[in-house]
Amino acid sequence: MDATPDATPVVQISARVGWIIEVSQQDNGYRCWVVNRELDVLSDGFVYSTSSAALAAGRLFVERN
Numbered sequence: 001m002d003a004t005p006d007a008t009p010v011v012q013i014s015a016r017v018g019w020i021i022e023v024s025q026q027d028n029g030y031r032c033w034v035v036n037r038e039l040d041v042l043s044d045g046f047v048y049s050t051s052s053a054a055l056a057a058g059r060l061f062v063e064r065n
Contacts, residue, residue, distance in 0.1 A: 011051050014059070021058035023051045030054040034061055 008024040008031070015021070020035040029047040032054040036042070044061065048054040 012055050014055060016059075016062050019062045021055060021062060023054045023058070025051070032058040032061075034058050 008026055010022055011025050011030065012023040013020065018037045022033045022035070024031050024033065026047065029049050030051045030053070031043060031047060034042050042061075044057060046057065048057065
């Protein structure tokens with residue numbers, strides 16, 4: 001299977017009860033995505049300089065919700 005040109009590679013995945021946190025790499029940094037129990041995909045829209053920072057943002061979002 002070939003990757004589509006607009007696909008971004010997933011570099012980290014973490015799971016919490018009821019949530020999946022995913023970090024993807026883009027040309028200019030990393031983005032955080034979270035998926036909830038209803039399978040809604042959410043992003044804060046920020047681009048982080050490190051994957052660790054993006055993952056921390058996702059974890060903070062999940063802890064607050």
